[in-house]
Amino acid sequence: MELPAQQFRTKAEQAYLDMFEGARKALPGARDPFVSGLRSKAIETYARLGLPHRRIEAWKYTDLRARLTDVHPLLSAVGVPVGEADLAQALAAAVAGLPSYRLVMVEGDLRADLSDISGLKAAGVEVVSLAQALEKPPSWLKAVLGKVNPRDDDPVLALNTALMTGGAALRVREGVTLDKPIHLVQLDGTGEPASTVTRNVVVAQPGSSITVAESFGSLGIRGLQRNAVTELLVGDKAAIRHVKIEREGDDALHLSTWLVELGADARYDAFQFSIGAAVIRNQVYARFAGEGSALDISGAFLMRGRQHCDTTLLVEHAVPRCTSRELFKGVLDGEARGVFQGKIIVSPGAQKTDGKQMAGALLLSETAEFDSKPELEIFADDVVCGHGSTSGQIDEDLLFYLEARGIPEAQARALLIQAFVGEAFERVEDEGLRNAFAAASAEWLSVRLD
């Protein structure tokens, strides 16, 4: 249902409009008609929709309008000194040291000194800093920016387009297979609370095969408000393995939107690992545009205190013979809340679609909560679609079995929790990443053991 233009605006809603007005002349690409056109259209969309709230079905469990009372000023890159030690501190050593082609963005700015740009170029990947590229976008970027599985009904995405200031754009040459992951690191600020709006664009040309890891951390900033968008175009017979690791401090707001489009006989395997931030919204819009393709979007989240993690997926089977799989596993302690909304749309004519999703949560306290809402909209008749959801406590019989073997209770519980999320980690092909997730969850659990 289309909502009427909003008459009343909250303080935060107005603050974003003011932020745009104040910054528009200084935003990257302000003098480029293509970029300023994109931004103007996006801010109009935002002005029409306002911030999403609980009466919008897709935001039913995450009332952003109510939660967001203060909008922090837009962060601008000031050249914060960052070294390896800061990276390890912000991301956890296992993540920072991941064998990869690393691209580090500090406050949106692609930092040549911390990045392996030349290695990536030599391997067959074009790399540009988005902030620079927006000033005069190359034609290949113009062809995709804002055009990958586009939407005009998402105010968070619209705000990102209007205000994006940094990030990286990558194009993988046809047929190139990379020997190690591309690691996009986004680190933000020290000091005063701020907003950061970044976008990464990844184009995998036909027949190429890459792993992209995106990690988000902070350098001790308080109250970071992040709006991050990643556009991924998976060309015909191309494959992208995509991983996101989020760890930003317990008062951060993390809004993430992935826009994914797959060509024919393509493959997309994604994994989201969420452990930090006060409020996390992970939304993924994926669309099959070519036949014979497959995707797997899975993830794990470990939340405690009053943390909130919302995973909202929309997978569109627009063409026949495609397969989609989703598996999300969450561990919720304290008063934490997990949300999973998974929607699969099978268009008329998208025969031989095979779609399955599963979400499960382990509740470690009486006050933790998990809301799961699968939705199937099927307009074709020759399809196989299914979904499932579980939520429960640690199985006391399993616990007793471990204790009876001499494993103390707290350690036995930790082992069972790790086993629970470990099932989701199995979906990640890269062993280094799998180990990094296991190490991060062990660290999370060690807090419980103390």
Added chain:
Amino acid sequence: MLEIKNLHVNVDGREILKGLDLTLPAGEVHAIMGPNGSGKSTLAYVLAGKQDYEVTAGSVTWKGEDLLAMAPSERAAAGVFLAFQYPMEIPGVATMTFLRTAVNAVRKARGEPELSTPDFLRLVREKAKLLKIDPEMLKRPLNVGFSGGEKKRNEILQMALLEPALCVLDETDSGLDIDAVRIVAEGVNALRSPDRAMLVITHYQRLLDYIVPDRVHVLSDGRVARSGGAELALELEESGYAEFGEATRGEAKSGAAA
């Protein structure tokens, strides 16, 4: 070594053990037999420390200490081992990881140094071979997709690795064919020693052909109704449990007290 006195236990508000007495000296193997519902498995679980088994009266003393005051993991560290009738399946925990965590937890609690990876692997391989366990099986998630025989052999492997002083075997023969019973029994017999006591709980006499007990106790209605030597098991094989109230499962009939 193990001294059970006047043990009363409620499960879900119903009294299952009603004044059980039992003394198990070091080095001896005692069999616990009895009809279904007589309290055999309850005894096993109470010794291992399962929650929701409420001890309303009596005592269990293990090497002079109050066993009932210990947490389950402390009992394991103190040398108590229960081989489960239905071993748990735990997806996501590799069998090898589980074995190593258990061995090192027990060693730590006993004040012994943890085993290094090569030492541990050597130990597991040696013990697994005796039980005809394929090392490949140990890479799989704990008990997931294991056959009945594999699960029971895995229990005995754990027993061999943890080197307990009291082994409680709960219906270890149930669901096994005769070849599997023989392998498991050989594994158990290899662990018989002068400083190790065993409590072999079984409904059928069959297992006792392979693990010959020093004493046999027949449980009926939550108490030891009769005790004797190994020949008592053979006698029961002939006569069945009719005398011990097989038909009165769950009812408080006193006919068995004879």
